[in-house]
Amino acid sequence: MKTFLSLLLAGLLAPLFLLNAQNKNIPLIYTININKEIDNAARIFLSKGLAEANQLNAQAVIIHMNTYGGLLEAADSMRTAILYSKVPVHVFIDNNAASAGALISIACKKIYMRKGANIGAATVVNQTGEALPDKYQSYMRSMIRSTAEAHGKDTIVQGNDTIYKWKRDPRIAEAMVDDRIAIPNLIDSGKVLTFTADEAVTWGYCDGIAESVDEVVTSYLGYKNYELKTYKPSFADKIKGFLxxxxxxxxxxxxxxxxxxxxxxxxxxxxxxxxxxxxxxxxxxxxxxxxxxxxxxxxxxxxxxxxxxxxxxxxxxxxxxxxxxxxxxxxxxxxxxxxxxxxxxxxxxxxxxxxxxxxxxxxxxxxxxxxxxxxxxxxxxxxxxxVALATDLEQSLSTPELNAFIGKTGKTTTVLRPSGKIEIDNAQFDAVSESGFIEKGTNVKVIRFENSQLYVEKLES
Incomplete structure (x- = not known):
């Protein structure tokens, strides 16, 4: 009887074990949405998302991007995190990857774009849209150039010759920042480079055109059966980014x-x-x-x-x-x-x-x-x-009357830090200390009257 029950239980549990084993073998694709201005909140979201993807042993991270740009320092931290991520990071540009968004995209291992999407226009500008001085552009040129260089070169053998070609031409990346750069058959000087999806494919700045993240995963990454997980920022992360x-x-x-x-x-x-x-x-x-x-x-x-x-x-x-x-x-x-x-x-x-x-x-x-x-x-x-006394000293007492208080002594009714209140002849007045911090209940002397204000000093006991 016991043997029969054991076999029955094993038969019932076997499908569950098999299902669990199958789930463990299903590759995990992790997505992070960046569909807002590049700021410290976006930087926090990316950092937390990459950490979670690594913890879950994800096969790949796909950044789902649509941004017109944002803060350069935040974008710099984000592109560094992408370049050094243990999990391969790809980007799917849904519509726009402008300015700081272009820098982040170029840092990714693969770039995929939707038809009609754009990437480029990475000139550093102020909040009114005007280009900042060249010292800012110089740093951005260097940063975006080194980001493109980080992907290395392809080795191409043509007959007896071996050619090393940049996977992403740094000169093209630099042209997205500097309108003085001219590239034959691509762009003349005086214009900042922005690619359409087809142009980006032609010049090596897009690895494929897709209409969705699912198409990127199935058609380009090669996973037909996969689990998709999207980073969900916590309330604390949102508050932190806001502050x-x-x-x-x-x-x-x-x-x-x-x-x-x-x-x-x-x-x-x-x-x-x-x-x-x-x-x-x-x-x-x-x-x-x-x-x-x-x-x-x-x-x-x-x-x-x-x-x-x-x-x-x-x-x-x-x-x-x-x-x-x-x-x-x-x-x-x-x-x-x-x-x-x-x-x-x-x-x-x-x-x-x-x-x-x-x-x-x-x-x-x-x-x-x-x-x-x-x-x-x-x-x-x-x-x-x-918040203050409604009584105006200038209306209640004329300047000559207040001048008469010079030389008189009184007592502080509040702490003077340096302003507070004093009492002279059973009347309350605002006063300012001329001898630093004065405790409540201290004897003081009026030394001058200026701008409708009594100035006092501490009397030595």
Missing amino acids: MNPFIQSLLIMCIIGGIYFEMQSPGIGFPLAAAVTGAILYFAPLYIDGLAQNWEILVFVAGLILIAVELFIIPGFGVTGITGIVFIVGGLTLSLLNNTDFDFRGISGTDSGKAVLTVLMGIGGSFVLMIWLSNKIGEKGLLKN
Whole structure:
């Protein structure tokens, strides 16, 4: 009886074992969709997708591409990841592979295009579409040329002669960037090269024309029976990519600088400090997780904040300490955007450095505009009405009356950091410290009145 049951169970389970064995033998093709602007989010998606494909022992990765381009530094990281991927990476250009998309496509082992698709036009431009100076074009020319060269040459034997021919001619790749390059029978100088699908096949920049990823796999890769898996970005990856967008990074810098400024202008600890801390966390966290921001770069930023606090609260005036603090803050924010190792900047291009500096300067410039605007709006009607006292000292007390307070003594009712509130003759006034940080309940003396503001110094006990 036991023997019969064992044979029956084996018979029932055998198909399952056979099916599982067959599934293990089915080749896995992994696809990654890049159908948006090339930015840090696309870079993260590609990196995660390649890692997952390698972990799953995929036979090949196919990038399903349709993009007009994007950030050069993100494209540079993506083409490097493709060139060094353990799993062969191919690209299927669904419609467009322009600019940074062309660079990424040329890095792939094989390029397949849909009829009507285009590849090329890789000149480095700014956000208005104007070509950047030649130093940026020079770096892009070198990068796209070396990417084409990375695929090596084919050996062609013609009679007694052996000819070595580039699989992807670097000169053609360079012509996609530089309109000064002329290639006989292809393009005259004064034009930037862009290929149609048929032209790309003719000149070795397309390995086949297909209408779908399935056609690429079955007709060109030779897999009739295969499993297809597509990378699905996680919510955390999407948030991380969003926060690493240069525009969002500039907004976060605005929150950091503006929050610090308004916190110093208001008594106690409140919303401005919370905004600054939140902005700093959202700015540095994705950079730190991604390996761009190192510990020492964040410490440089924190040291800058400490130096400015020392200058404002301890040392009267504004001098070397404050200027050094500003340099440290700007340096920490900028260095965190660069993919350098310690103080080794040999792998950092001028384009990467320029964009990092521009991102930080845009944020700082925006924060100054925000500070001026909010300074004029605080206390008026609307959401900012209750942020400051509604009473105008110039309306409640005339200038001669306020001038009469010079020389009088009073007591701080809030911390002066450097601004806050004091009490003189049972009346509350806004005041600014001239002797650094002053604790609440400290005796002070009015030393001058300027721009409708009382300035005080700490009385020695």
